[in-house]
Amino acid sequence: MLLDRRIDVDTRTLTPAQVPTDTLRGIEQFLYREARLLDERRFWEWDSLFTDTGMYWAPQKHDQENPFDHISLFWENRMLREVRIRRVENARNWSQQPQTQTAHLIGNVMIEGLDRSGLLVVSATFQVSEWRLEQRQLAGRYTYKLASQDDGSWKIQLKRVDLINCNDVFANLEVFV
């Protein structure tokens, strides 16, 4: 199910898209809110920003084409995201005592275009300071596939997290980047 090759993770084959300024501002605010939910560990609310089939993906390789024939740092559907949330919220989560704290900084938000299904592809550069016993810096680029909703809001069909050190030696990554 997770390695279903029909899941479209292509964020390169795009058609150009023009977006009005207020829509762009709305998308920026959406991304900032998403980051704030992570920083405040409001993970269930964060997960609700995804569509039912939405995927969270952090490749392990630079320019990784897909999560199907290569390992990924994260490749999670709603089930696996919920398991992660349940675990970090469990009382006996020894490795979350003390818990991970983060501050996300997001910038360079760009409209990339439309994918084959008409989803809006948006990218942003991020810096995440993460602390648990010691502090580390995570940085890279997010690429989103956003699905517009009837009420004018957005949902995430894909969040791709390209870390600049994706193939590095890592201490555990316990919370979403």
Next chain:
Amino acid sequence: MIPTNEQIAALIREDSVHKSVYTDPTLFQLEMERIYGHAWIYVGHESQVKNAGDYHTTRIGDQDVVMVRGANGQVNVLYNRCPHKGAKLVADGDGSTGKFFRCPYHAWTFKLDGKHLSAPLKSGFEGTCYDPAHPDFSMASVARVENYRGFVFASQAAYGPDLKGFLGGVITSIDNLCDRSPIGEVEVAGGVFRVQQRSNWKVFYENLHDTMHARVTHESSVEAARSEAEAIGEMPFELLIMDGNGEPYDFWEKLELRAYHNGHGYMEAIFDPAAAERDEVSRAHFDCLSQAYGEPRARAILGMNRHNTVIYGSGSPHTVFMQFRVIRPVSVDRTMVEIQTFRCKGAPDAVFDRALTYANVINSPSSNVMPDDVEVYARCQEGNMTRGGEWISMHRYVGTDTPLEDGAVSTNGTSELPMRNQFAAWKQFMTATLIAKESTHAA
């Protein structure tokens, strides 16, 4: 000051070990010389260097080495050092060096077996002892290299048992991993995770066969998997492999812990012929192996229901889910683990998909299971730095294990036999009795 053999031997009792084996930097340095300087250590799989000139760097203990495919197809293991000024010849990682190594500092070049090829402006060496044929002007090879079914091991000692002799009965885990391919071959595929632990390397080996920790340490991921399964009304593979740690004590008591000389061993469930047909992926795999080997042998291969295997000093192959967690000591309180995933050549794609999923869910740095392990290892490391006590217990079922000619087997799956066995090997290496014995043999 370097401790005497008597002082080292006194750190290991039949039922306990002194905490300094995890915390003393002097002992760590001695381990690098006496264990990693002698034992056969897994360097990598030959599939990581497919063509002549392909290389893969890693470490044998504290030594930077490069595994490289030679022009004749043979896999060489060389110290990553130019004999001129000492520069590492290739950067850490994987790549191809072409037909020869060329030092980035002064362009000395070396063949793929490390032998000196050339140096610029040779006239400057006239009248000196420069001799391209002398080993001092070549890259040094690690003393012994053996390739068992594609698994490349090296020993920094010129003497001692051969690889098969060193591995003993644990070699059957490598066999089973390979036999799961209809042509008997596996390859490293899909990338390699690297994970850091804030603890001494030995605690990970002990934990691999520590059946008493599973349901305690992993309570958070077991409960998370179970509550998620309840919420969605099914327990797919991704949740099942997290749920397994939550088995009750009597499940673990029934397992069999097998210990071999030199610290090796594995944890085995009772042979399960039904394993060949327990799910769709296994059934497809079984059909494929049946065609290659016939049904009885296919059933025997897939029915070998082994959990973690320990190859002491190298790491832990997992034969069922096609992984090898390679354990590399970094310092007395830091360890790096390289996690390889294997493709069974010729087996259905679903077998590799399952291995990849296992790697992503269980062995990735983002695993929901591993952080609680890594956390308790780090707590042991820090707790053992206190003055709160000197000894570490490995008392469970001591004196009840059944001795065998080539090792021992537990009478109860919660026995701490594997830890006692690992430290028996540790003591032997560290007090050089094994080495002395081997030297006599060699002479």
